[in-house]
Amino acid sequence: MSEAIKNAKIKLSEKLGFMFFSTSTNIIFNFKSAYYLLFLTNVLYVPVLTASTILTLGTIWDAVNDPLIGFWSVNHKFKNGEKVRPLALWFALPWAITIVLMFSNFNLSSALTIAACLIIYFFFEAFYTFLAIPYNSMGALATNDDADRRSINSFRSLGGTLGSGIGAVAVLPIVKLFGGLKGENAIIGPTDAPALFKTALLMAVLCIAGCLAHYFTTKERVHQESDNEEKIGFLETFKMLFAIKPWVLNMMYILCYGIDTAIMLDSINYYAAYILGASSKATPIMAGYLVVAIISALTIGKIDKKLGRTKTMALAALVQVVTKIPFIINPFSIVNIYLNAAGVGFGGTVAFIMFNTNRNNITDIVEFKYGRRIDSMVATCDNLISKTAEALAVQAMGIFLAKAGMDAALGASQPQSAISAICILLGWVPAVVSLVMAVFAIKNDIVGDYNKAKEAYNNLKN
Numbered sequence: 027m028s029e030a031i032k033n034a035k036i037k038l039s040e041k042l043g044f045m046f047f048s049t050s051t052n053i054i055f056n057f058k059s060a061y062y063l064l065f066l067t068n069v070l071y072v073p074v075l076t077a078s079t080i081l082t083l084g085t086i087w088d089a090v091n092d093p094l095i096g097f098w099s100v101n102h103k104f105k106n107g108e109k110v111r112p113l114a115l116w117f118a119l120p121w122a123i124t125i126v127l128m129f130s131n132f133n134l135s136s137a138l139t140i141a142a143c144l145i146i147y148f149f150f151e152a153f154y155t156f157l158a159i160p161y162n163s164m165g166a167l168a169t170n171d172d173a174d175r176r177s178i179n180s181f182r183s184l185g186g187t188l189g190s191g192i193g194a195v196a197v198l199p200i201v202k203l204f205g206g207l208k209g210e211n212a213i214i215g216p217t218d219a220p221a222l223f224k225t226a227l228l229m230a231v232l233c234i235a236g237c238l239a240h241y242f243t244t245k246e247r248v249h250q251e252s253d254n255e256e257k258i259g260f261l262e263t264f265k266m267l268f269a270i271k272p273w274v275l276n277m278m279y280i281l282c283y284g285i286d287t288a289i290m291l292d293s294i295n296y297y298a299a300y301i302l303g304a305s306s307k308a309t310p311i312m313a314g315y316l317v318v319a320i321i322s323a324l325t326i327g328k329i330d331k332k333l334g335r336t337k338t339m340a341l342a343a344l345v346q347v348v349t350k351i352p353f354i355i356n357p358f359s360i361v362n363i364y365l366n367a368a369g370v371g372f373g374g375t376v377a378f379i380m381f382n383t384n385r386n387n388i389t390d391i392v393e394f395k396y397g398r399r400i401d402s403m404v405a406t407c408d409n410l411i412s413k414t415a416e417a418l419a420v421q422a423m424g425i426f427l428a429k430a431g432m433d434a435a436l437g438a439s440q441p442q443s444a445i446s447a448i449c450i451l452l453g454w455v456p457a458v459v460s461l462v463m464a465v466f467a468i469k470n471d472i473v474g475d476y477n478k479a480k481e482a483y484n485n486l487k488n
Contacts, residue, residue: 035171035174036177036178040168040178041177043242044244047114047237050189050232050239053232054125063077066143069222070139070143080143084147088151088152092155092409093406093410095155099159099406100258100400110160110402113159114157114241116156117153118157119234121150121154121237123230124146155406159402159405162382162406162409164244165178165179165386168244175386176326176327176330177327180323183379184323184324201225204220204221248399267403267407270395272471272475273388273404275466276384277407277408279339284415285418285419285456286370286460286463294312294452297363300432311367319372322376326380335473336470338376340464342377342380342467345373346370346456347461349365349373350452350454353365354454357449357452366452377463388472394483427447429447430446432448
């Protein structure tokens, strides 16, 4: 790792490339998350249990392929000498094609439709894993300057927040623009297939544009200083990672972050429908969450500079705890639910930027200790733990609400036990998880460990 690249400050155009990639992928994922299950059940008439099983199997496959593809990337180098940036170019079109295929009605038999949907969804997740490698690894490979890396992650977080916001509010108007959802109270059905197909085509264009913007504006500057090109074994990479204490603590921090965020985003719709009385009332709450998240992404650099990494990570978790206390006391106050959402907007955004910046330092520590860069493996393991967190949160939430007696068929007349369960999911559960998250943050002196590893590396080199 050359110290000279610290003098090459990252330009705004490069940061915008990171941001646009993050925006486009988050728009697409919001589109897929919100409408693919609905497309399967309401357009293709796949039974709901079968449709949800397709998504579950796809998520399991996605979690499995992360370390496998990451391991392949660790031992692969492109002809131009780069290891990850070209993936954004090579897999842009394949991922875009699967987006369109997912929302296509091939008019097949029931069995063939299910098989085709499952295969297409598997390819969708695999191609995205390839794209996630440059997305998550390039922050470390673009520069070894910590301030620049933090700035890149702020732009990525801002892009992701904008993408989530656009994906949440713009898809239905686009479907209507393409001729779908005719009528004031229309529900998506087979007649909306052409409009959803055209919307998917637009998403595919966004996908390609985001990937190309990332590829052509970024540069892979940080390279392994050692000329050791011997292939690394699969188990060896994990031995390297588990020997790095900051990596283990960072993974636990991400796990808590993922659980908190998933519970908030999935529970708020139930809260709006069954406590506030209308699903549409979730939109302004999420808008408040997004506004706070955007402001947090723009100001985190100053906070981190003033407090330091460990304290900033702990602050992100503790703010989420504090802003949940009023909600726990009175979960039926509209002010308290907005405060709760704002706390997640701040804490979640700051945590996202911090653990991504940590990832960059971790790859450097691995190189200092072992002379090898395994950026893609670190990135895909982060994806693995975040997807595990989401799966655990959603599954636990479903079991909890089912045992509490929640039944969508009852509409607004849910039993009091279900109402209490929703409030617990938005209050007590994430508060406890956030406290655990704060503990992992306090124990993670990643900057100190980075400096020690760097000093030992320099002394050995000299």
